[in-house]
Amino acid sequence: MVKDRYDIVVIGAGPAGSVAARYAAENGASVLMLERDREPGIPVRCAEGVSHNGIAPFIDIDKRWIASQIDVAKLTSPNGESAFMHNNGLGYVLERRIFDTALCALAAKHGARLITKADALDLIKENDKITGVKYRYMGETREVKCDIVIAADGTESRVGRWAGINTTVALRDIDTCVQYTLAGLDLKKDTCEFYFGNEVSPGGYIWIFPKSDSTANVGIGIAGHLSHEKGPKEYLDEFVAERFPNATITYTMYGGVPTAATLKEIVRDNIMLVGDAARQVNPITGGGVVQGMIAGSIAGKVAAEAVNQGQFDAKFLKKYRKEWDKTLGNTQKVMHSMKEKFLFMTDERFNNLVSYCKKIPSDKFSLKVLFTEAVKGDPKLMLDVAKSFVVSKIKLK
Amino acid sequence: MKVIHELCDICGTCVAVCPVDAITVSEFNVEIDNDICTNCLNCLKVCPAKAIVEGE
Ligand SMILES: Cc1cc2nc3c(=O)[nH]c(=O)nc-3n(C[C@H](O)[C@H](O)[C@H](O)COP(=O)(O)OP(=O)(O)OC[C@H]3O[C@@H](n4cnc5c(N)ncnc54)[C@H](O)[C@@H]3O)c2cc1C
Ligand code: SF4
């Protein structure tokens, strides 16, 4: 039976929401998750690339949700030169449909409850104080009361708006994306590929993330303000026609990635925002799965602490903000300034950058080397980059 | 603004850039409330499926 009151209601059962629910429940709170779709993880709106070190703290690695292991990253510049990166740590291409469900199962194991096909419609407020959530379930409008709402509703981030928080993303800080899953390819299963250039993917990149040696997620994200008549689909179709003329498309998906810095406000009295909803994505790579899980774990623990102490005001919940900034938020801010340098580079700079990286032995070539070279000539940013690579040793538990 | 439902993938990208929260989403549908919309065209520019057009 679903009760009509929980300590915490989490809206959205993506990685951020389910990890928040798990940590809140594990630390003693009663938790209900509401998910609009019929199943967590679908429709998949993701290239499904993650690092081993990013997900391992949260869930035991399970073959069921790993499509392939990635050891090599290949970066290709506008003039077609490529540099290979070998020592960036082990990565995976996931099956998010199974992965997201596994995270929900883990939350359930720790006592959290999930309802699918439950679409949150609004926050319930009494004298301006958030006291619950109104949602639609199978055509019926229901209410659930709670002390804390965790908004994990992804890119849309409407729940935060209902609480009065401005979650709108600027056009240059949204990547507009199209992805195909292609079959009938001939690929190296351990190599993910990235293609850059203002004619290839303005303000973003094209990716090839293999799911097997004959299938891959092939997609594109371009900066919102650079999408005109020629949108992401036109760019991607050109690329696919040239690179994979005989491929079959088994899945077509559209999506948007907020590549901003974290929102100014991610807590208010009785509410916390996590994951894409809080704009916690890596602004350069667009990766948000691990970022959302890290934010979710911090938010879930702070929310449980709030429940234990009976303190639900923004002042208390700000602990989450502080901890997030220390863990990843400050690094994300640096990445956001770096994005301007990196993804909005001229083609000539890109060509030079890849030429330079090509000369570095592939086992010495890392993201740090790449970014440091990319921001050369900007001493302040160089220092920030160096610092961010020192701080990003993530503390958990 | 108007959503062409045959093209819309319900991806939520338009919602993220709407400054006035004029766009609502459900499992199977996306709608724009033209009483709230200010015609800023943000949604039209970022829609990856080109599913948004001007007009009511
Ligand atoms: C094309 C593309 C490629 C990407 N590739 C990668 C990648 O390779 N690696 C990576 O790490 N990240 C990638 N990302 C980003 C990643 O997908 C997101 O950052 C991640 O899914 C965010 O997790 P989340 O839990 O915050 O939100 P989501 O996973 O979006 O989950 C939000 C959930 O909330 C639900 N919801 C929304 N509103 C309501 C409501 N009102 N009521 C109930 N439920 C609601 C939604 O149905 C959804 O299930 C990519 C994104 C895109 C678009
Ligand atoms: S951005 Fe386009 S495809 Fe995505 S929900 Fe909005 S109208 Fe639909």
Ligand code: SF4
């Ligand atoms: S035109 Fe602007 S205000 Fe109107 S729905 Fe689109 S984004 Fe919102």
